[in-house]
Amino acid sequence: MHIDLFLTCVNDALFPQTGQATVRLLERLGHTVGFNPRQTCCGQMHLNTGYRDDALDLARKFVGDFRDAEVVVMPSGSCAAMVRELYPQAAQWAGDEALLREMEALAPRVFELSEFLVNRLGVTDVGAYYPHRVTYHPTCHAMRGLRVGDAPLRLLRQVRGMTLLELAGAEECCGFGGTFAVKNPDVSAAMLTDKTRHILDTGAEACTAGDNSCLLHIGGGLSRLRSGTRTVHLAEILASTEQEVYA
Amino acid sequence: MTTGTLPTPSSTPVSTAQARLEMLTLINRAVAGAERPPLPPYPVSAPQSQAEVLHQFEDRILDYKAALTRVPASGAAQAVAAALGAVRRVVVPSGLPAAWLEGGSAEVVRDGPALTHAELDSIEAVLTGCAVAVSETGTLILDHGPDQGRRALSLIPDLHVCVVREDQLVQTVPQALARVAASVREGRPLTWISGGSATSDIELVRVEGVHGPRRLHVVLVGD
Amino acid sequence: MRANLRNVTGAIRAKRANVVGEMPHWEQLRDLGAALKDDTLADLPDRLLQLERSVQARGGQVHWARDAREARDLVALIAEQHAVTELIKVKSITSDEIELNLALEERGIHAVETDLAELIVQLSKDSPSHILVPAIHRNRAEIQELFNTELPGEGQLSDDPAALAGAARRYLRQKFLTTKMAVSGVNFAVAETGTVCVVESEGNGRMCVTLPEVLVSIMGIEKVLEKVEDLSVFMELLPRSSTAERMNPYNSFWTGVTPGDGPQEFHLILLDNGRTNVLADEFGRQTLRCIRCSACLNVCPVYERAGGHAYGSVYPGPIGAILTPQLLGMYDKNANTLPGASSLCGACYDVCPVKINIPQVLIYLRSEANVQKGLTAEALAMKGMKFVMAEGWRFEGALKLARVGQGPLVRGDAITSLPGLLGGWTQSRDLQPLPKEGFREWWKRRGQEPAAASGEADTSSESKERV
Numbered sequence: 001m002h003i004d005l006f007l008t009c010v011n012d013a014l015f016p017q018t019g020q021a022t023v024r025l026l027e028r029l030g031h032t033v034g035f036n037p038r039q040t041c042c043g044q045m046h047l048n049t050g051y052r053d054d055a056l057d058l059a060r061k062f063v064g065d066f067r068d069a070e071v072v073v074m075p076s077g078s079c080a081a082m083v084r085e086l087y088p089q090a091a092q093w094a095g096d097e098a099l100l101r102e103m104e105a106l107a108p109r110v111f112e113l114s115e116f117l118v119n120r121l122g123v124t125d126v127g128a129y130y131p132h133r134v135t136y137h138p139t140c141h142a143m144r145g146l147r148v149g150d151a152p153l154r155l156l157r158q159v160r161g162m163t164l165l166e167l168a169g170a171e172e173c174c175g176f177g178g179t180f181a182v183k184n185p186d187v188s189a190a191m192l193t194d195k196t197r198h199i200l201d202t203g204a205e206a207c208t209a210g211d212n213s214c215l216l217h218i219g220g221g222l223s224r225l226r227s228g229t230r231t232v233h234l235a236e237i238l239a240s241t242e243q244e245v246y247a
Numbered sequence: 248m249t250t251g252t253l254p255t256p257s258s259t260p261v262s263t264a265q266a267r268l269e270m271l272t273l274i275n276r277a278v279a280g281a282e283r284p285p286l287p288p289y290p291v292s293a294p295q296s297q298a299e300v301l302h303q304f305e306d307r308i309l310d311y312k313a314a315l316t317r318v319p320a321s322g323a324a325q326a327v328a329a330a331l332g333a334v335r336r337v338v339v340p341s342g343l344p345a346a347w348l349e350g351g352s353a354e355v356v357r358d359g360p361a362l363t364h365a366e367l368d369s370i371e372a373v374l375t376g377c378a379v380a381v382s383e384t385g386t387l388i389l390d391h392g393p394d395q396g397r398r399a400l401s402l403i404p405d406l407h408v409c410v411v412r413e414d415q416l417v418q419t420v421p422q423a424l425a426r427v428a429a430s431v432r433e434g435r436p437l438t439w440i441s442g443g444s445a446t447s448d449i450e451l452v453r454v455e456g457v458h459g460p461r462r463l464h465v466v467l468v469g470d
Numbered sequence: 471m472r473a474n475l476r477n478v479t480g481a482i483r484a485k486r487a488n489v490v491g492e493m494p495h496w497e498q499l500r501d502l503g504a505a506l507k508d509d510t511l512a513d514l515p516d517r518l519l520q521l522e523r524s525v526q527a528r529g530g531q532v533h534w535a536r537d538a539r540e541a542r543d544l545v546a547l548i549a550e551q552h553a554v555t556e557l558i559k560v561k562s563i564t565s566d567e568i569e570l571n572l573a574l575e576e577r578g579i580h581a582v583e584t585d586l587a588e589l590i591v592q593l594s595k596d597s598p599s600h601i602l603v604p605a606i607h608r609n610r611a612e613i614q615e616l617f618n619t620e621l622p623g624e625g626q627l628s629d630d631p632a633a634l635a636g637a638a639r640r641y642l643r644q645k646f647l648t649t650k651m652a653v654s655g656v657n658f659a660v661a662e663t664g665t666v667c668v669v670e671s672e673g674n675g676r677m678c679v680t681l682p683e684v685l686v687s688i689m690g691i692e693k694v695l696e697k698v699e700d701l702s703v704f705m706e707l708l709p710r711s712s713t714a715e716r717m718n719p720y721n722s723f724w725t726g727v728t729p730g731d732g733p734q735e736f737h738l739i740l741l742d743n744g745r746t747n748v749l750a751d752e753f754g755r756q757t758l759r760c761i762r763c764s765a766c767l768n769v770c771p772v773y774e775r776a777g778g779h780a781y782g783s784v785y786p787g788p789i790g791a792i793l794t795p796q797l798l799g800m801y802d803k804n805a806n807t808l809p810g811a812s813s814l815c816g817a818c819y820d821v822c823p824v825k826i827n828i829p830q831v832l833i834y835l836r837s838e839a840n841v842q843k844g845l846t847a848e849a850l851a852m853k854g855m856k857f858v859m860a861e862g863w864r865f866e867g868a869l870k871l872a873r874v875g876q877g878p879l880v881r882g883d884a885i886t887s888l889p890g891l892l893g894g895w896t897q898s899r900d901l902q903p904l905p906k907e908g909f910r911e912w913w914k915r916r917g918q919e920p921a922a923a924s925g926e927a928d929t930s931s932e933s934k935e936r937v
Contacts, residue, residue, distance in 0.1 A: 054856040449631040
């Protein structure tokens with residue numbers, strides 16, 4: 001299968017290794033990966049902060065960039081939820097019927113990485129090896145927006161050499177919420193404190209998730225605590241093998 | 248209407264005709280073109296056997312920390328008497344089956360003519376029937392028919408003994424509502440009772456018995 | 471306060487999950503609840519007229535109130551007609567919304583709250599902080615002290631909740647037996663029959679709707695249902711979502727005036743107070759499905775940490791964040807900030823018994839609010855970012871510039887302090903700096919090295935170092 005990678009702007013700016021891991025993982029499974037250099041941002045931050053028209057401009061661009069793709073895979077639950085759930089809604093709010101039809105045609109071909117692997121490709125064992133103690137944080141938009149269910153956990157349980165540690169209060173939001181973290185810093189920080197405490201309680205070396213935006217937030221908290229526990233994107237664990245450990 | 252000594256409502260209470268017209272106009276504009284969605288079917292629970300329904304009802308009533316006695320039809324009066332215990336006076340609606348009261352020791356006060364609130368407050372217990380009961384939720388539904396009386400009866404005394412016949416017991420809320428829908432359409436009030444009165448307002452600690460009857464005793468009578 | 475709140479919401483959450491888990495068809499029930507509400511709202515003019523006719527046919531009186539002031543005046547006028555100087559009240563958020571108690575007090579009419587939590591709030595001259603448990607922010611010691619000062623003839627009470635509830639029972643019983651007039655809210659009203667319903671736990675609701683001679687019930691126009699049978703859907707959805715019980719202790723249903731039973735004078739006030747605005751917005755309209763269960767408050771991580779009073783609105787929590795700004799209008803300076811007070815985690819939507827998509831309505835309202843605010847610094851920043859994002863090459867160039875520009879901010883391997891608005895981030899978190907090489911550079915480099923496409927000859931040493 002030929003897979004178009006949508007890297008996401010957060011990964012483009014801050015987490016190139018997540019994109020690299022996604023490419024290597026998909027290629028290892030026998031697929032070809034394309035990267036359209038015209039791509040930028042899905043517009044989620046604009047929409048969620050209340051700039052619907054700006055967001056719709058970016059949404060139109062996304063639809064244009066990926067209109068002809070066989071499948072679009074992105075290492076982000078929140079961006080996939082944006083494209084699949086919120087794009088059609090925003091088009092309706094704007095009363096743009098033509099755009100709505102284009103979005104609805106594209107939506108079934110758009111996947112978050114873990115759901116793509118488990119639900120579309122039907123694999124849970126991707127041949128990964130990762131000799132570390134890891135805990136998993138299910139991000140809100142993957143869990144409640146996209147309903148990826150236990151797809152990430154099914155993948156992680158097959159990783160050789162890894163100890164998967166259960167996270168207390170896993171389903172509670174880490175407090176990121178995009179601009180919420182900056183606009184309501186006290187409440188956001190209180191949520192983050194609980195999340196980092198639960199992570200440190202597991203004794204894990206690393207916390208993983210399917211969204212680098214949440215991990216940026218959690219990692220920022222862990223870094224401030226000088227805890228030594230780090231964050232690592234799911235794709236980087238899944239891309240790692242006995243030969244090459246990526247994260 | 249039995250207004251009696253009550254003040255007569257003013258013939259023109261407050262003129263809200265203008266407000267009415269304006270609100271209706273705004274609402275008409277607001278919903279213009281709104282489509283009525285197709286209604287999905289009412290999802291139903293898997294039906295249970297009569298024995299399971301009885302068991303579930305008993306379980307729920309006890310879960311509410313109310314008492315329940317299960318007896319054959321011939322044992323109703325005895326069970327009622329036992330439920331009333333040392334109660335000195337019990338109020339009953341005028342249409343209560345006399346058979347439920349045979350052999351009891353408490354003085355029976357009939358609510359006819361209607362007792363005052365103060366009189367009701369001086370009586371320790373009330374005995375009523377019910378219209379239908381729900382096993383899934385442990386709910387007694389009164390439609391205030393002749394064996395249940397007006398609403399104040401089952402509200403003011405501190406102990407409520409309620410007789411439920413097995414054939415009045417249904418499994419689910421929609422089944423129960425179907426049975427009392429005709430009463431509602433006739434204009435009769437309903438009171439749904441699920442356990443005794445309770446509050447969890449202080450630190451979410453459940454306290455049984457606040458303003459309503461503090462004790463509820465269900466007598467479940469076989470066919 | 472926060473510890474109280476967390477204990478309480480945590481306990482209700484767990485109980486709710488239990489009683490909802492008992493209903494295998496819960497999701498279909500939610501769908502039906504949502505559809506019934508939408509159906510009634512789509513036909514609201516007819517439903518309200520039908521309700522009015524039905525109530526009148528059973529001897530009740532119906533009044534229409536455009537706003538809070540009209541509703542307050544109606545209640546006061548009815549009280550004055552009966553020369554009432556004290557009335558009893560069932561907990562009603564709608565009456566809080568119209569600030570009824572204060573208005574009555576100004577006209578010499580004292581309204582006694584009879585729900586235990588509302589009584590606590592009233593005696594301590596406080597305001598409610600939760601839809602279901604209004605005194606959730608008060609602990610037993612505070613309530614003990616309050617009752618010892620405020621309830622006559624009780625002497626020294628212990629801090630046992632049962633003893634405190636007992637004192638409230640004794641205090642209120644005489645009021646119930648002797649007060650001439652009561653005011654209640656309405657949980658549901660059935661258009662077909664004119665039947666009104668109040669759902670409660672303590673029995674104070676039954677007392678208020680049964681014992682006084684005159685009863686006034688205030689309902690938002692969205693509370694109407696079409697048929698008697700519709701009630702059962704909501705009697706299944708509401709208690710499990712609200713108090714996390716299979717059924718709450720008492721539900722009262724009455725229709726106009728019942729001869730010889732209960733109040734012989736009944737008034738139903740139909741309140742707009744901004745609801746037609748909500749109704750007129752095709753997307754925001756779903757907010758009016760709300761049955762005030764408070765399930766969304768109990769799962770909300772923001773409500774749990776900020777508390778109900780932080781919303782500055784009678785409707786707190788996620789539902790308040792979407793209902794209040796729509797009722798008051800997006801130009802209200804407190805209300806239009808409320809949609810921003812959410813991390814959009816979506817837990818509220820999952821528990822909503824009538825499937826109000828609260829996160830989507832929040833997102834929708836954020837844009838509506840920004841339209842009112844005009845061209846702010848934030849709006850300009852967003853425009854600037856969109857300009858950068860409009861072309862892949864422009865974004866790539868911007869990232870290259872940023873890698874150079876971030877230099878002075880990086881301390882060791884993290885950014886620990888940011889200027890201006892972004893300082894909210896570094897207040898309690900570090901920010902990792904931009905990497906030396908971006909994905910795009912790697913992708914280009916890799917494309918030029920044919921070996922890289924098949925194997926992993928070019929594993930960057932950077933990645934390895936991160937282990």
